[in-house]
Amino acid sequence: MKFTINRAAFLKELNNVSRAISSKTTIPILTGLKLVADDNGLTLTGSDADISIEALIHADDPDNQLAIESTGAIVLPARFFGDIVKRLPEDNMTLDVTEGFQTEITSGSASFTINGLDANNYPRLPEIDATDAITLSGDVFRELINQTVIAVSNQESRPILTGVHFTLVDDQLLAVATDSHRLSQRKITLPTSASATYDVIIPGKSLTELSRMISDDNPDVEMRLSDNQVLFTIDDRLFYSRLLEGNYPDTSRLIPKEATTSAEFDAKSLLASVERASLLSHESRNNVVKLTLNSEDGKATIFGNSPDVGNVEEELTPKELTGDELEISFNPDYMKDALRSFGQTEIRIAFTSPLRPFTLVPTEDSENFIQLITPVRTF
Amino acid sequence: MKFTINRAAFLKELNNVSRAISSKTTIPILTGLKLVADDNGLTLTGSDADISIEALIHADDPDNQLAIESTGAIVLPARFFGDIVKRLPEDNMTLDVTEGFQTEITSGSASFTINGLDANNYPRLPEIDATDAITLSGDVFRELINQTVIAVSNQESRPILTGVHFTLVDDQLLAVATDSHRLSQRKITLPTSASATYDVIIPGKSLTELSRMISDDNPDVEMRLSDNQVLFTIDDRLFYSRLLEGNYPDTSRLIPKEATTSAEFDAKSLLASVERASLLSHESRNNVVKLTLNSEDGKATIFGNSPDVGNVEEELTPKELTGDELEISFNPDYMKDALRSFGQTEIRIAFTSPLRPFTLVPTEDSENFIQLITPVRTF
Structure with a gap:
């Protein structure tokens, strides 16, 4: 196997594939990057057993300056090989597998010889049928991921909650995390x-890595499934993730239908207020801020308190405030995550009672995106 | 004590003074920021006992929008107070010390009440005479610091070597670190x-903090001494550091006067080559790269090697190469630090033998700046 390639084009895909490669793996060969040169071009593969990423660099795209002199395959130590490629002196590089998996990497007057591994020992990627594919706009899918993964659990005690639950019926794709x-x-x-x-x-982790691979030029994302794997295709990149096994709890009943108190805020300015209040609650043992709403005088006030350090009080400016008087306490970190997910928009918060979950929705599009937070009992 | 101030002007000096404040201190009050409001303006003080920084915000500079309603002093928890000031909603803020060192910080509709400490318990800063002052250009002094602190020891076994040795005789200021x-x-x-x-x-640490406080608009730095303290004055900021006690070793004899092999390089491209060679030496137990110089065929070659991973070899392009043939090994990290300190310039490296220290100087200004590196014995 021997090829010459444009270093920048190679590095771009090397970085993409490296997202799947972990130095903390129990399978030593997975610390490596797999390279396969064939008639189509050069295929890079990385995997941590949970996620696998494969990228094809086309031989027929002149930007890649890819010239394959002889085909073949090799596995190279990924972190180390990446460091080398980054630091090579010239725009192009040549990679040549000599005897016994020894690999020579040359660029200008610099020449590295590193020990590779037999690519035949690299695990095979799952085969997934193309039948059930759906296609989504990259922007929309990245937004969906970022809006839902924030609510994913990072506790392994209930592994099922570390994932996002996707259901598709007819033309409705629903993603839920709790x-x-x-x-x-x-x-x-x-x-x-x-x-x-x-x-x-x-798994939430897979989706986070996937969202980072969706570039800003809004590529289409194709999604297809097998029994225990999902495959996302973005341009010439394949992203495989295992699925979590088990039954996801029925979350549809958790969302309250009615509200007794309702308030509209600018999400960004409410976020700033919650951040200020949380400065003090973070110093306290129980990380809680208190919100009082009074529709009669139109006043909303947020409180944070730490017995050691002091307290903070801030009057908010709701766009609208209706319903019963209410005092409610919540974890400000959940509120901050939720508010950030809305970006710069108006939101409506709907409450039923101090101990029942409350919901946040964009005022303009209350059907398609909803955040729910369970309050904290403080009395 | 009560004042109103422009938040950005206040934050700027708060950030400067905070360089001296450590949360890991054995003297609890030093985790605080001292604020004194008097007729001149507002003075901020931070200290970790080794370094103390004091900054004055003038009442008569309209940019500061400083209005002192009543004078006084308070010590506030620094990290926490800084977080509050950063997140306040409006351009201005008001600070009001009420009863029992309780301090109210208000900005717009946000109001924080935090517990302060009695400023009378804050340690006093040393008093230093103005007699021995010298004045340096900020750019030059920052360069001097950055060029010398790289060679300071970070081992506490010989504390004296953790500092930079300054000597001043007539108009010659000499700074040495080893x-x-x-x-x-x-x-x-x-x-x-x-x-x-x-x-x-x-102390090297003091100098590093000081260099960060020298802004890019090249302010003058005034330096003056007392028995065991040095005081640097930059505009309205005072920077105190303790001095290290003891006798610094005589370093003048270490620098070789003659050379048997001499080579000229572009510092930046040699740095890139050493960085490549060190990729492999870092994977090895003894972190060493080898350089061979042969003036007869004008060839210079650098080698790095790791038994586990592989090796690298690169032919260098010296601008000039004279003297005896030589093979020498050294720690590439020392070489990288030294080369970075030259920036983009031509340098001359002078060798005497494979086991004697070699020197690096800028080709254009070989008198005023010299780096010396001891080679490593590999045979």
């Missing part, structure tokens, strides 16, 4: 009805 | 002869 203290739910209407129905749980 | 494996020496000719002579050792 760590049992809060919940985030996002709905997307597909342009056309899908032929299949989905009911799968994708 | 960790006994390498040495860096910088000379500055003052515009006028100083009245005093200096022979002091300033």
Whole structure:
């Protein structure tokens, strides 16, 4: 195996594939990057057994300046090889597998010889049928991921809650995550009805890595499933993730239908106020801020308190405030995550009682995105 | 004590003074920021006992929007207070010390009440005479610091080597640092002869913090000494550091006068080559790279090697190469630090033998700046 390639084009895909490579793996060969040169071009593969990423660099794209002199395959130590490629002196580099998996990397007057591994020992990626594919706009899918993964649990005690629950019926794709203290739910209407129905749980970590691979030029993301794997295709990159096994709790009943107190805020300015209040609650043993709402005088006030350090009080400016008087306490970190997920928009918060979950929705689009937070009992 | 101030002007000095404040201190009041409001303006003080920084915000500078309603002093928890000031909603803030050191910080509709401490319990800063002052250009002094602190030792076994040795005789200021494996020496000719002579050792950590406080608009730095303290004045900021006590070793004899092999390089491209070679040496137990020089065929080659991973070899392009053939090994990290300190310039490296220290100087200014590195025996 021997090829010459443009270093920048190679580094770009090396960085993409490296997202899946961990130095903390129990399978030594997975610390490596797999390279395969064939007639199509150069394929890079990285995997940590949970996630696998494969990227193809086309031989026929002149930007890649890819010239394959002889085909073949090799596995190279990923972190180390990446450091070398980053620091090579010239725009192009040549990689040549000599005898016994020894690999020579040359660029200008610099020449590295490193020990590779037999690519035949690298685990095979799962094979996934193309039948059930749906296609989403990259921007929309990245937003869906970022809005839902915030509510994923990071406790391994209930592994099922470390994933996002995806269901697809007709043209409705629903994504839900909850760590049992809060919940985030996002709905997307597909342009056309899908032929299949989905009911799968994708690990939050996989989705976070996937969202980072969706570039800003809004590529299409194709999603397809097998029994225990999901495959996302973005341009010439394949992203595999295992699925979580088990039954996701029924979350539809958790979302209250009615409200006794309702307030509208600018999400960004409310976020700033909660951040200030949380400065003090973070110093306290129980990380809680208090919100009081009084529709009669239109006043909303937020309080934070730490017995050691002091307290903070701030009057908020709701756009609208209706319903019963209310005093409610909550974890400000959940509130901050939820408010950040809305970006710069108006939101409506709907409360029923001091001990029942409350919901946040965008005022303009209350059907497709909802955040739910369970309050904290302080009395 | 009560005042209103422009938040940005206040934050700027709060950040400067905070450099001296550590949360890991054995003297609890030093985790605080001292504020004194008097007729001149507002003085901020931070200290970790080794370094103290004091900044004055003038009442008569309209940019500061400083209005002192009543004078006084307070000590506030620094990290926490800084977080509050950063997140306040409006451009201005009001600070009001009410009863029992309770302090109210208000900005817009946000109001914090935090517990302060009695400023009378804050340690006093040393008093330093103005007699022996010398003045340096900020750019030059920052360069001197950055060029010498790299060679300071970070081992507490010989505390004296954790400082930079400053000597001043007539108009010659000399700064030297060595960790006994390498040495860096910088000379500055003052515009006028100083009245005093200096022979002091300033902790490397103090100098690093000081260099960060020298802004890019090249302010003058005034330096003056007392028995065991040095005071630097930059505009309205005072920077105190303790001095290290003891005798600094005589370093003048360490620098070889003659050379048997000499080579000229572009510092930046040699740095890139050493960085590549060190990728492999870092994976090895003994972190060493090898350089061979042969003036007959004009060839210079650098080698790095790790038994586990592989090796690297790169032919260098010296601008000039004279003297005996040589093979020498050294710690590439020392070489990288030294080369970075030259920036983008031509340097000359002078060798005497494979086991004797070699020196690096800028080709254009070989008198005022010299780096020395002790090689490593590999045979």
